[in-house]
Amino acid sequence: MQEKKPSKAPKSPNATKAKSAAAKPAKTESKLSELQVTRERKTVIMQGNEAVAYGALDAGVNFFAGYPITPSTEVAEILASELPKRGGTFIQMEDEIASICAITGASLAGAKALTATSGPGFSLMQEGIGFAKITETPCVVVNVQRMGPSTGMPTSPAQGDIMQSRWGSHGDSPAIVLYPDSVKESYELTIRAVNLSEKYRTCVVLLLDEVIGHMRESVRLPDMANVRVINRIKPTVPPHWYKHYDENQKYLSPLASYGDGYRFHVTGLTHDAHGFPTNKSVEAGDMMDRLRKKITYNIRDLVQIESHEMDDAKIAIFTAGITARAAKAAIAMARYEGIKVGLLRPLTIWPFPDDAVRKMLRNVDTVIVPELNQGQMIREIRRLTKDKSDSNVVAIQRVNGQLITPNDILRKIKEVS
Amino acid sequence: MTKSYEIRLSGSGGQGLILAGIILARAAVLDKHKVTQTQSYGPESRGGYSRADVIISDREIFFPEATNFNCLLALTQEACDKYLFDLRDTGILIIDTTFVKNLALAADNTYELPFTEIAQEQLGSAISTNVLSLAFLTKVTGIVSDKSLEISIAESVKPAFVDLNIKAMKLGFKLAEEYQV
Numbered sequence: 001m002q003e004k005k006p007s008k009a010p011k012s013p014n015a016t017k018a019k020s021a022a023a024k025p026a027k028t029e030s031k032l033s034e035l036q037v038t039r040e041r042k043t044v045i046m047q048g049n050e051a052v053a054y055g056a057l058d059a060g061v062n063f064f065a066g067y068p069i070t071p072s073t074e075v076a077e078i079l080a081s082e083l084p085k086r087g088g089t090f091i092q093m094e095d096e097i098a099s100i101c102a103i104t105g106a107s108l109a110g111a112k113a114l115t116a117t118s119g120p121g122f123s124l125m126q127e128g129i130g131f132a133k134i135t136e137t138p139c140v141v142v143n144v145q146r147m148g149p150s151t152g153m154p155t156s157p158a159q160g161d162i163m164q165s166r167w168g169s170h171g172d173s174p175a176i177v178l179y180p181d182s183v184k185e186s187y188e189l190t191i192r193a194v195n196l197s198e199k200y201r202t203c204v205v206l207l208l209d210e211v212i213g214h215m216r217e218s219v220r221l222p223d224m225a226n227v228r229v230i231n232r233i234k235p236t237v238p239p240h241w242y243k244h245y246d247e248n249q250k251y252l253s254p255l256a257s258y259g260d261g262y263r264f265h266v267t268g269l270t271h272d273a274h275g276f277p278t279n280k281s282v283e284a285g286d287m288m289d290r291l292r293k294k295i296t297y298n299i300r301d302l303v304q305i306e307s308h309e310m311d312d313a314k315i316a317i318f319t320a321g322i323t324a325r326a327a328k329a330a331i332a333m334a335r336y337e338g339i340k341v342g343l344l345r346p347l348t349i350w351p352f353p354d355d356a357v358r359k360m361l362r363n364v365d366t367v368i369v370p371e372l373n374q375g376q377m378i379r380e381i382r383r384l385t386k387d388k389s390d391s392n393v394v395a396i397q398r399v400n401g402q403l404i405t406p407n408d409i410l411r412k413i414k415e416v417s
Numbered sequence: 418m419t420k421s422y423e424i425r426l427s428g429s430g431g432q433g434l435i436l437a438g439i440i441l442a443r444a445a446v447l448d449k450h451k452v453t454q455t456q457s458y459g460p461e462s463r464g465g466y467s468r469a470d471v472i473i474s475d476r477e478i479f480f481p482e483a484t485n486f487n488c489l490l491a492l493t494q495e496a497c498d499k500y501l502f503d504l505r506d507t508g509i510l511i512i513d514t515t516f517v518k519n520l521a522l523a524a525d526n527t528y529e530l531p532f533t534e535i536a537q538e539q540l541g542s543a544i545s546t547n548v549l550s551l552a553f554l555t556k557v558t559g560i561v562s563d564k565s566l567e568i569s570i571a572e573s574v575k576p577a578f579v580d581l582n583i584k585a586m587k588l589g590f591k592l593a594e595e596y597q598v
Contacts, residue, residue, distance in 0.1 A: 045454070156457075214455070216455075217478075218450070325479050328480075403482060405482070405484055406484065
């Protein structure tokens with residue numbers, strides 16, 4: 001593909017042995033990280049979307065295909081200028097369907113690939129996301145949420161894609177969805193999203209609120225030495241032994257790239273270990289089990305949660321993203337008045353942190369769930385409320401383009417305390 | 418500064434308020450403060466409402482939108498009418514009398530100047546009203562140092578417009594000094 005162009009000059013035989021081919025991407029990677037180390041790391045003012053773009057670069061993303069859309073445009077804008085400088089590829093596609101297909105293809109050819117979009121584009125990408133998941137191809141979709149449905153309000157915040165990011169694609173499929181609440185965390189979780197996609201061979205979604213994407217904050221990004229980058233496991237077996245979907249204890253199998261000398265088949269149809277379509281119920285069942293188990297067996301690695309002032313809390317607030325920041329401000333005000341209230345904030349919203357939520361439901365009297373939608377996260381909390389003695393669950397919901405403010409939450413805290 | 422200081426810059430799209438917010442935020446970072454800057458605007462590039470919020474603090478800032486401002490800059494009547502009620506009792510109100518003709522209620526610390534007219538007459542274009550009024554604001558509130566504001570302007574605007582904006586900044590400082598007298 002286009003990436004190969006610069007390496008054409010030495011004219012080395014790159015299709016012979018997997019070993020020599022495997023050494024090649026490693027070489028470009030070290031060159032990339034060399035560039036990154038030299039970048040100054042001082043406190044600057046940075047936008048959430050900028051942090052996503054730099055996070056992607058620091059995680060080793062070298063391919064972006066996308067269709068710019070408010071409020072995610074800056075991600076594409078920055079990567080359009082930065083990727084070519086670092087030997088990467090940027091393509092503006094004709095639409096979001098093409099974008100998700102392009103990053104999936106690039107990933108199969110060995111690239112670390114990412115795209116960024118918002119609600120309407122995210123809807124178009126759903127089929128492609130399902131394809132990336134069933135073919136177990138690493139890629140990252142950044143969805144900077146705006147108000148929907150349809151084109152909605154492009155510059156207004158909403159948290160309406162929480163359920164879509166889990167169930168948007170048809171059929172049972174795994175989902176890893178991360179949700180930052182600050183500019184710095186946007187950087188960190190972008191790196192984590194790329195890492196998890198490489199490790200678990202799946203499409204990872206990063207959900208941002210419009211406000212987080214557009215917000216500028218004073219931030220000092222960590223030095224590259226402190227950034228942990230995970231690369232996909234490459235097969236070590238001879239090509240004729242390679243299975244594209246190999247079983248092992250952790251349900252994580254090595255991934256060859258096209259051009260490495262390994263032959264494999266990729267299809268959206270239910271497939272066997274070599275990737276060829278199958279209608280056998282045993283093989284179909286195995287495939288679906290693997291997709292599920294690679295999430296459920298690794299849930300401790302995937303779930304990340306922040307517990308804020310929860311030790312003695314009688315009231316808990318459960319929310320993610322920008323609403324969690326309003327909650328923290330409300331908690332400071334309520335604590336000043338002597339009300340014992342805390343916050344539980346998932347950084348990974350899917351898989352859902354069931355264990356942490358069950359513990360919270362046992363320990364507090366009331367759980368307040370503020371969200372900028374008509375009730376999505378609260379369904380999961382209610383699902384986990386089994387016992388009569390479990391906490392009372394209360395909602396704060398708003399979908400009008402305005403944020404839930406600290407005062408809105410404080411009022412509710414006072415109401416239930 | 419112990420508590421956080423909340424500033425809202427408001428007006429209509431095209432007046433450069435978000436750029437002014439970025440300049441202010443960057444200047445505050447140079448002064449080693451913690452900062453958040455958020456904005457709200459319509460889908461159009463000119464006209465419609467537009468506002469930029471800047472919160473400057475020495476502690477972690479939880480909620481990034483200004484809800485109870487220490488200072489409000491209003492460049493249009495609509496913005497003034499909409500946001501004046503969220504200004505603190507002790508807050509500072511700065512209005513552009515080119516467009517703001519009526520005040521719904523009298524704030525104690527009100528500064529009134531026809532910023533757009535002044536920019537048009539003395540700088541040759543209304544385009545630098547944002548920096549002119551921002552410089553006035555920072556001088557009156559003392560929220561960021563003059564030097565940091567100057568560096569921030571130079572870093573934030575396109576090279577071709579640095580001189581014009583520095584000129585606007587100096588005029589803003591001068592207006593503020595004369596106003597205080």
